[in-house]
Amino acid sequence: MADPTTAVRAAGGPRTFAWNPALVIGLVMLGVIAIVAVAAPLAMGGQATGIGGTPNLGSTPEHPLGTDTLGRDMLARTLVATQSTVLMAAIATGLSAAAGIAFGVAVWLAPRRIREIGLRAIEFAVSYPTMLVAIIVAAILGQGVVQVVIAIAVANIAGFARLTANLAAKIASSEYVSTARLMGVPAHRIALRHVLPNMAEPTLILIAGAFSGALVEISGLSFIGLGAQTPAFDWGTLLNDGLSKIAVNPVVILGPAVALTFTSLAALLVGDGLAAAANPRSNTTRARLERIEGEPAVQDADAVLVADGITVRHGVTGRTLVDDVSFSIRRGEVLGIVGESGSGKSVTASVVGRLLGEGLSASARRLQLGGTDLLGRVPERTLAEKMAFVYQDPGTALNPALILGIQLSDVLRIRLRHSRRGAFGILLAGFRAVKLTDPEGRLRQYPHQLSGGMKQRAMIASAMSVKPELLIADEPTTALDVTVQREVLTLLKRLNEESGTAVLFISHDLGVVRALCDRVLVMKDGRIVERIDDVRSLSQETVTHPYTKQLLAATPVVSVPVAADQDEVTA
Amino acid sequence: MSASMVRVEGLDVRYGSAHVLRDVSFELAAGRTVGVVGESGSGKSTLAKVLVGTAPIASGSVEVDGVDVASADRAALRTYRRRIQMIPQDPFSSLSPRRTIGQTLAEAVDPVRARVAEHEERIGGWLERVGLQADMLHRYPHEFSGGQRQRIAIARGLIIDPHFVIADEITSALDVSVQAQILELLAEIKASLGLTMMFISHNLAVVQRVSDEVIVLFQGEVVESGPVERIYADPQHWYTRRLLEADPGSAGFSLAG
Numbered sequence: 001m002a003d004p005t006t007a008v009r010a011a012g013g014p015r016t017f018a019w020n021p022a023l024v025i026g027l028v029m030l031g032v033i034a035i036v037a038v039a040a041p042l043a044m045g046g047q048a049t050g051i052g053g054t055p056n057l058g059s060t061p062e063h064p065l066g067t068d069t070l071g072r073d074m075l076a077r078t079l080v081a082t083q084s085t086v087l088m089a090a091i092a093t094g095l096s097a098a099a100g101i102a103f104g105v106a107v108w109l110a111p112r113r114i115r116e117i118g119l120r121a122i123e124f125a126v127s128y129p130t131m132l133v134a135i136i137v138a139a140i141l142g143q144g145v146v147q148v149v150i151a152i153a154v155a156n157i158a159g160f161a162r163l164t165a166n167l168a169a170k171i172a173s174s175e176y177v178s179t180a181r182l183m184g185v186p187a188h189r190i191a192l193r194h195v196l197p198n199m200a201e202p203t204l205i206l207i208a209g210a211f212s213g214a215l216v217e218i219s220g221l222s223f224i225g226l227g228a229q230t231p232a233f234d235w236g237t238l239l240n241d242g243l244s245k246i247a248v249n250p251v252v253i254l255g256p257a258v259a260l261t262f263t264s265l266a267a268l269l270v271g272d273g274l275a276a277a278a279n280p281r282s283n284t285t286r287a288r289l290e291r292i293e294g295e296p297a298v299q300d301a302d303a304v305l306v307a308d309g310i311t312v313r314h315g316v317t318g319r320t321l322v323d324d325v326s327f328s329i330r331r332g333e334v335l336g337i338v339g340e341s342g343s344g345k346s347v348t349a350s351v352v353g354r355l356l357g358e359g360l361s362a363s364a365r366r367l368q369l370g371g372t373d374l375l376g377r378v379p380e381r382t383l384a385e386k387m388a389f390v391y392q393d394p395g396t397a398l399n400p401a402l403i404l405g406i407q408l409s410d411v412l413r414i415r416l417r418h419s420r421r422g423a424f425g426i427l428l429a430g431f432r433a434v435k436l437t438d439p440e441g442r443l444r445q446y447p448h449q450l451s452g453g454m455k456q457r458a459m460i461a462s463a464m465s466v467k468p469e470l471l472i473a474d475e476p477t478t479a480l481d482v483t484v485q486r487e488v489l490t491l492l493k494r495l496n497e498e499s500g501t502a503v504l505f506i507s508h509d510l511g512v513v514r515a516l517c518d519r520v521l522v523m524k525d526g527r528i529v530e531r532i533d534d535v536r537s538l539s540q541e542t543v544t545h546p547y548t549k550q551l552l553a554a555t556p557v558v559s560v561p562v563a564a565d566q567d568e569v570t571a
Numbered sequence: 572m573s574a575s576m577v578r579v580e581g582l583d584v585r586y587g588s589a590h591v592l593r594d595v596s597f598e599l600a601a602g603r604t605v606g607v608v609g610e611s612g613s614g615k616s617t618l619a620k621v622l623v624g625t626a627p628i629a630s631g632s633v634e635v636d637g638v639d640v641a642s643a644d645r646a647a648l649r650t651y652r653r654r655i656q657m658i659p660q661d662p663f664s665s666l667s668p669r670r671t672i673g674q675t676l677a678e679a680v681d682p683v684r685a686r687v688a689e690h691e692e693r694i695g696g697w698l699e700r701v702g703l704q705a706d707m708l709h710r711y712p713h714e715f716s717g718g719q720r721q722r723i724a725i726a727r728g729l730i731i732d733p734h735f736v737i738a739d740e741i742t743s744a745l746d747v748s749v750q751a752q753i754l755e756l757l758a759e760i761k762a763s764l765g766l767t768m769m770f771i772s773h774n775l776a777v778v779q780r781v782s783d784e785v786i787v788l789f790q791g792e793v794v795e796s797g798p799v800e801r802i803y804a805d806p807q808h809w810y811t812r813r814l815l816e817a818d819p820g821s822a823g824f825s826l827a828g
Contacts, residue, residue, distance in 0.1 A: 174667075180667075180678065185682040186683060193670065197670075200669075481610040482773055483814060515824055551747065556820045557821075558818050559803070
């Protein structure tokens, strides 16, 4: 069976490559540099090294960038120096990347004790400025091209090691690596098969940036006299030579300066372009929500929410995700939407909540919450007052670095302009209403100090703190254990009954929906296939659509064997 | 078939000051499936880690497939792990995104060389066995749905004919309809291969579908264990009853009170 969500979930996997202007321009610039690096020494080698011309010329038609103290043409020298400079930077970058990546990956595949030492060593090494390390190493090794390349390579290892160690940390803790370890795959094969391929994109970006850095660093070392020695020359030595004449003949430093900037820029553009291409959000369009005219399908004067003819398409592929879905919810009502992943139930909820994902375009004939037309321009404050959300995973919905009081009172403080003290007071009352233990203390706690069920209670307290007309709960108990799930569902039901807030409840589990909701919509492939108004008597006999029957049959049921005492089970 | 595949006695596991498993004892005969239920933090996954030899054993004895896991050295553990398999929970993170599923399965067969061509027939056979097509082996994980990925993970776990399989919450990331298909597949494979399996889940209704026996874990202790029929018909411990009541699939499920 095809599952449309795979397209979304596959963000970490191989995708079609997203070309972008920065990348194209950067690559073209690099191409020009490569041609110059190869061709210039062949074509202009004599011009660049032959002495005997007029020294210290300014810009003339014959020598647009002037000549140096020995009368050599600066344009030719700059172009010829491209080869040595770029080659040195490339070799230095390659060496440091190879060593740094090997170290960063090895650290994560090593036993725990060695890993801790390795990670501390990396942290220690990155605390020294790259240039300082390069100068020290170069000073120890002495002057010369090879020495400078080694110095720059050594100085950049720590940066590569740190980044790859960070990337490898995430991959090394993934289930596919732990499974491979259990199967007995040797560590170096895990590195080659699993770790390296899965961090290729960020590593390429880092290499582009490091090349740009190495170029400047090498020129810097040559500039202070540690690098290329006469008669060899690179952009750094050209700059150094020109510096002494800068007051009388400034044009001579123009060549190497522009060349350095140009090459550095090319590498950075390629790096940025790769980063943009690697970002799955880079080539999506903004979400759009527009009104279409048509005969209304929903007539409900008492409804809190009227959603009429919601249709959602993917902006690029044009695939229809939600097809003409209409429903209404009344005050105090709990409406459930069930369906499997890819049925469009969450996308429908995101349209109602005006939280449509990027790259999607939605339309509706009517979308009205209370007196507010959600298809028009709605002030943030109105939205914040009328609607609230509870998400599936309380673990990822909360910011681990902020105390609960601050992040859960965001809407109250920022949108509804309550003072901090006032907002905390309202939240505290909410914490009491959801029966969190030690409500005052919770305000100052961080998310990790709460269990999953408590976090979801806190999220619900925050959502209800604005007294919304509509609460959208998208699979709020799917990540929870059955016992905690029941507590959270009971809480939702109680708050709904006490406050009269209408609830739009999204779930894949008919068992859960049956216990909580007043009415249920069954969605499949973006369409509503069945509307169930009498949830209490939901059974194979009362539902009509084959898909609903199938869903009902798939819902796990505890079968109590014969002779079971029902009273004992429910006691 | 009455030989015991797993024998755990007085198992204690501690992480620092946390007592994760206390005095856990049970026995599993070859060819049977035991379901392990309990809420998060009850020690279910730690028990699985103990059995594959990746969790420290504070005290007690653990014997699986004739190997004393607590005292086995690295070499013994390595060969031992080729005879047991763990099927992980999340089909979205258990398959490497940059490897074709053929490569993933080949790695299970031959961890060192992992050549697809050498094992193509066997890999294709297993793909068909789990309800996919043999020619899908050149595809990447992102081309499959969650349910299909879990089928691939099951094929990876079973392709080396393990003596003992641990399935850790393998359906909890799936929709109910996909979950039903996976459970059906497991039951079918179990019947045809005579698998010995530990099936870990927090969902009692799911456990009931595949297990012969059940262990109920609560705060690291086995509070109840026995044959499926007995536990579901006549739960003795209050925690088992609470789990049964809380399951949306149970007859008594309601949100009253």
